[in-house]
Amino acid sequence: MSETVIQVRDLSKRYRLGVIGGRRLVDDINSSMARLLGRQDPLAKVDLLPGADKQKAARSDEMWALQNVSFDVEKGAVIGIIGRNGAGKSTLLKILSRVTAPTTGEVRVKGRIASLLEVGTGFHPELTGRENVFLNGAIYGMTKAEIRDRFDEIVEFSGFEKYIDTPVKRYSSGMWVRLAFAVAAHLDPEILIVDEVLAVGDAAFQERCLGKMEKVAGDGRTVLLVSHNMSTIQQICKECIMLKNGSIHKVGAPGSVVSEYLSETRVATNVDLTQWQDRTGNGFAKLSRMAFLNADGEEAGIFPIGTTICFDLETTYNRELIDPLFEVIIHDPAGEPLMHLRSEHDGLRIGKVNGRTSVRARVDNVGLYPGRYFVSARIAAGGRNVDFPRLCGSFQVTPSPGRHGDLRLNPKWGKYHLDSTWTRGDQ
Amino acid sequence: MSEHGTTLNIEKFGSASEAKALSAEADDWTLIIRPQTGWFDLHLADLWRYRDLVTMFVRRDFVSFYKQTVLGPLWFVLQPLLTTLTFTIIFGNLAKISTDGLPKILFYMSGITAWNYFGECLTKTSDTFNANASIFGKVYFPRLSVPISIVISNLIKFAIQFGLFLVFYFYFLFRGSNIQPNSMLLMLPVLLLLMAGLGLGSGIIVSSLTTRYRDLRFLVQFGTQLLMYSTPVIFPLSSIPEQYRWIMIANPMTPLIETFRYAFLGTGTVSWGMLGYSAVATLVIMTVGILLFNRVEKTFMDTV
Structure with missing residues (x-):
């Protein structure tokens, strides 16, 4: 048994968000002085989450x-x-x-x-x-x-x-x-x-x-x-x-x-990046939206192996940039980078840009093994990182019949499927 | 917060009947993790179980110290030597502060050797949480093993400095200086224990408080320095006017330093009452320190 x-x-x-990072002794003295004098605590947190679960998040600096x-x-x-x-x-x-x-x-x-x-x-x-x-x-x-x-x-x-x-x-x-x-x-x-x-x-x-x-x-x-x-x-x-x-x-x-x-996460076919936290860059521009599209130009989150994936990147500029470079990085489920798509490699010269642009990277015949992949996007200009939101989108690759019957893809032995031609050499 | 926020989920792996039969059968859990437990739930048995860890920490501290510095353990000797020299020149020869008629070098060196032990214990343990945040965040072990190992590592350092003191001591003794070693020498282990306890106790009080009040860290160095001047390290207790002497005596380190010096040199203000007071104060400070430390260690990781 x-x-x-x-x-x-x-x-x-x-977690009490208020105490993260420690407090100064002076702050505590201030707070207790204010309480003593019947005034409002000058350091009290302002309630920013009025809609939150009132029972437990009675204070907005609490997080369960x-x-x-x-x-x-x-x-x-x-x-x-x-x-x-x-x-x-x-x-x-x-x-x-x-x-x-x-x-x-x-x-x-x-x-x-x-x-x-x-x-x-x-x-x-x-x-x-x-x-x-x-x-x-x-x-x-x-x-x-x-x-x-x-x-x-x-x-x-x-x-x-x-x-x-x-x-x-x-x-x-x-x-x-x-x-x-x-x-x-x-x-x-x-x-x-x-x-x-x-x-x-x-x-x-x-x-x-x-x-x-x-x-x-x-x-x-x-x-x-x-x-x-x-x-x-x-x-x-x-x-x-x-x-x-x-x-x-x-x-x-x-x-x-x-x-x-x-x-749960498959719905992310069109990701709003404006609020994305995990990003670095100098702020000259911001990648504001990323979408995944299939060969027909429809938004999709699931791609059978061997089909086409398009990555649409929408950028909002805070100043004029000259010939920015766009990149898409595809990560495996553990977050390891697998593919790196760069607009310059594929000859995109966008020239002077300002306001808003949208660029598309199209990959035909995707050979990624079935599974979930994460995507990071990046814009760089003049050799400097402008905006780099990490692991901000994801898509799913599903099995599909190969040209010669079912593909048996064991992720233990490979990550990327390539079509190969086999011939017999002794005849 | 979420649509699942308040739902109660009880899931069982395996059949419910099995689980029920078990819960009735056995209460032999080896570990129970509960919220902020009582003030007196100290897990001291755990500390004993991790005693090998304490020795490993001591070894690490010592080895890493002498491997990282060019002069290695020589620093242990150089530091009190230079301090003694400075004090002898400034306080002894320039300011002409009394040394109770004792040889200046021995007077200062005995004070510094004893004080250094306490001071190092205090300042090093006071940084326990900050210095070990990365380890504390990844694995559990009784947190007290860190400050305890610090107190023990410092004992090695003390032994070296004490050896240096003995060299000078015997030199003066054979030259026939006015010093009388006496039976108080038998109290030496007790004195060391009390100094270690005081250093550890106040150190962990400070370290517990610094998790909440970061700025306290910067006060420690200064505070220790200040404390030294309210302890008879550079002047004998007898040189303090009678009406102010209670301020000095209120400092539990005072009787310890005075007794330490008296044991070797035969001059000083020593009484069992004062030593008893030190012992009680040490006990109180240690207890408060351990309770506070124990309280803080459970939730410390949430605040960094």
Whole structure:
């Protein structure tokens, strides 16, 4: 009989936006003086969200990152947690990792829990690899004796016996991560909580991380995995939780939850970028709208493999620019850039522009493997970045019949499909 | 906030009946995570379980310190030596402040060695949260292990400076200076413990407060300096007029420094009452510090 090893009950977490970044002692004295004198607090936040949930967001500087989240995890379960940015994944993870305390609710855990929000936490550049293995292991709660027992295994796994007594400041960043992961992989917890940050590094390293996680899960241990990468979730997890706006939105088999998650964001065929936050640039112009269109010029969010995708970029100029350069970057589900489309490569010379422009990048015969892709857009002029909203749109590529029957596309072995011609050479 | 904002979701993996049977059966949870727990929920057992981490931190602090500086551990020796020299010239020879008839070098050096230990404990631990924000944000371990490791690392530094002091001490002793080591030397471990406790306690109070009041950080250096002048480091307690002496005695570091000096040199103002007061003050400051620190560590990450 399986037993419950994690029990989450009515977990909520409130952030007070007002105190983020700290306060000055003077401010607090001011506030309390004002209260004492019966005046209005000069530092009180103005209510900007009149329509918000009045019960909980009674003060506008409060934000509920998690609300009444409850679930049970049974021993040996491998659970994926997905959700958009701000859905509460990180907060849930932080609470389970005891990095921060919940506002209300309770979590009960049975067994030793190891939480990897990052590999190599606390690595010190001046210390040798050996010393860092011990330090890092201790930070994750291992005793010296436990680390000593596993030390040889850890070193072997990392693959640099030779450099283990070299200060890690002489390591390349790749070596650093490998050693750090070697420690993490040997924590040997009963419950493992992993953030997708582990998915950094090269493909071989990612494969190794996934392999290790699958092995941990196979040993009957419990794994909680937070990821944006839907293929990872579907590959490893047996159950999936989707968070939305701080609450549990859907629970079930990974397939159905992932498709629910994707359908939620699939509507973004025409994205208003004016309010987009994650962007850099000098502000001479702003990319104000991005749309995805199919071969017929209709807005679409889903493209069968082999069809045409058009990216429409609408720009609003704050001043005249000469020959700006437009770019579209297509990222894989983990956010890694895959394709880079540049207007100059394809010969667009737009000349002097001001006011508003719209440009279109058309890609025929898209060979991207089925899955979800994210898009960043950029405008540059005179070698300077003008506006660069990141990961601001997304589209979906779906399977479609190939010219010679179904394409069997396993993302394990490829990311991009190219048509190739095969002939027999011995006849 | 959202259409799902107030719905209560209870989802179970596996059958409900199973879960029910279990909840009745067992209460052997190894970990319970709750909101801001009571003031006295200190998880001190956890701290003991992570004792290896404390030793790793101590090692890290020490190794990284001497690897990063050219002169390495020599700095530990140079700093009190130069300070002693400065004090001897300025306060001893120019300002001609009394040293209770003791050799000036020994008088200042004993004060500085003892004070440095306390001062370093205070200033270093007061930065605990800021200096470790990136680690604290990623992994749980008892946060107190950081300030405790700082206090221990400083003990190594103290040992080196103390060794230096002993070199001068024996030099003066054999030259037949007017110094009388006495039975108060047996109190040395207690004095060290109290200084460590005071430094740790006040350091973690400050570090807890700095998470809310950032500007406090800049006051620490200055405050420690100021505190030094209200402790008999550069002048003996006996040189203070009787009616103002209570101000000095109210500072719990005063009896510790005076006793430290008295134990080695045989001159000074020492009483068990004052030492008892120091001990009680240390205990109070430590308790307040640990309670505050424990309170802050749970939600500290929300404010950075």
